[in-house]
Amino acid sequence: MTDGVLQSAPPLATPLPRWQRLWAGLFGTPLNAAVTLCCLALLGWAVPPLLRWTLLDAVWVGPADRCADAAGACWAFIGEKLRYILFGFYDQDRQWRPAAAGAILLALAGLSGMPLFWRRATLWLWLFGLAAALLLLTGGPGGPAVPTERWSGLPVSLLLAVVGLVGAFPLAVLLALARRSSMGGVRTLAVLFIEVTRGVPLIAVLYVATLLLPLMLPAGAAIDKLLRAQIAIVLFVSAYLAEIVRAGLQSIPAGQYEAAQALGLGYWQSMRLVILPQALRTVIPSIVTLAIGLFQDTTLIIVIGLFDLLNTARTAAKDPAWLGFYDEAFGFASLIYLTVCVIASRYSLWLERRLRR
């Protein structure tokens, strides 16, 4: 495999024109020609049926029985169920609220990606934005409260991911500082928390939060199920984020620490004014990667019976009138995840290039 196919690593003395290199790669050696033909055969086998299913034979509008006769996808099902998939059980006539809350959360995430907003004032923007999104979801002011059992769909996925990351941030910074502290007791506590949390799967943490947390509260006290899942996610993410922050702290040269000390700054002042601003800036690409993973991992709340985007999409295909259109439901959900995650990963690449300059 490595013999004839691998071409890219050694640079050639006189680079060939682009199309010639492309041609040499595709048909230059017998092995490459065979590989190319195999790939073409694979594409020829897979792409036409896929195109027929998704586009040519698909049913775009109409009732369920029209879909039953068609050979292609039933996008009419998505059209019919769009509001349920996006907003789940939220009150039908007030679904502008979760829509607005989702838009606020997306806008906050988008704005924070711009280097222009990497400043202290953005913290206030976040505080107000999150408060507004939560207020919108709870149903007030000016309307009956909507219990969290009815929060569902895309806004819940966004909420869990965004609040998960933001809530984990202060905890992660403290954990990272504690892990690099000279105080042995504090350091050991931080190491224990980080390593135990990173050693167990998120599902285990979610089960602990749903089953064990209610037992740990005094009799009579209760925490909402969605809030329990959110706490679990915050704690879980903080361990991973702490390791990222620690990597950032380690990348700051010792001279910076010494210079801050020489200026007469105390520990917290030098961290806040000198070290952390530099350390966090260098690890933003890693944080974006973590955020992408977190947005995908919010789907796991399905196992404790909550309704995120994936669960509403799945249950939409359980409606007796539209039974079994799982492929369409999963296809639509994956399109949403794909869009968000591809944009975020492209952004991360752009940022990495920008920070390296």
Added chain:
Amino acid sequence: MPPGALRSDPIAAVTLWWGGRSGLQAAILALVLLGGFLLGSNTLANMERFGITPGFAFLGRPAGFEIGEALLDYRPQDSYALALLVGLLNTVKVAVAGCVIATVLGVLLGVARLSGNALLSGLVQGYVELVRSTPLLLQLFFWSATFQALPSPRQALNPLPGVFLCNRGIQLPAFADGRAGGWLLAAVALALALALAGSVLRRRLGRRDALSGLSVAAATCGLPVALLLASGVPLQVELPELAGFNFSGGTTVSPEFSALLVGLVVNAAAMIAEIVRSGIQAVPAGQWEAARALGLPRHRIMRLVVLPQAMRVIVPLLTSSYLNLTKNSSLAVAIGFPDLVSVINTSANQTGQVLETMAIMMGAYLTVNLAVSAAMNLYNRRLAARGAR
């Protein structure tokens, strides 16, 4: 303080570990202990309120639920302890199979991604992007739905002779005698051990010494075959055959296990492909040029110069992707495969022994994680040492 002094003086070592600011540290530790004590006493009080006796005595009671597939002989009247062990073994089974297959597939994909063939590397890139940008659970639901949508046994797909795909699972050929599989496994293990011992010995003794490559190869092939023949187990292979509404003969891989394994492998292989690509690209171009200047052919450059250096980047990352695969196998609970989390969940709901079952679950995952990290660290140290020599 000289480093030797630390080892001889435990008090100095503890003082150094503890650092300064005793008041602050003691306050923080006391706060954590107090929090733990409050939560713990609440838990005990609540358990008493619900009439649950704390402790692990429930492990001896009969579990009373079915487990779809088990490596051990398990029946509902067996104990919770056995049920949990069955779940743990199922997790280990899917994790080990997943790691092995994902490594092979991932290395092939990573090399394909680096090939000069634009079509091949573009296809691999598309696959990696697609897998990395959709949630694993969504992928598992997709595979689960796909395996359930396969035709019934009567119209089973037959991609290879003796292999059938249907909605009851994958039907594979198997040995007619149940013990043959174990003996074959032993023979393969013996062959691997012999090959490893041979290569180590040959390196120690120098290649041209008494131990020739031919004799090592002969021992590696011959002794396991002799072992198999000596065992006297019939090595007859039985093909699955359609009998009535289902298959008889051969062995069946359940649709749940198949969906989980395929989903985990497809996901992890994409990650491993990226790791292999970045590892090979991390080797500076000067290394390629120097090796070419020495007149080495391409495949020997790869094997002798590039891969040994790339492995030092690859192995630590590979470790974390094995750990991820193991942890991700807990998603089995969502598609109906009885892994550890699934059995724990059922046990916790039936007995109410939430604290104990959760502790067992965390302990099991931490142990598996530590074992995998330790094994991979050992391998990594060998790699680093080989470079230093």
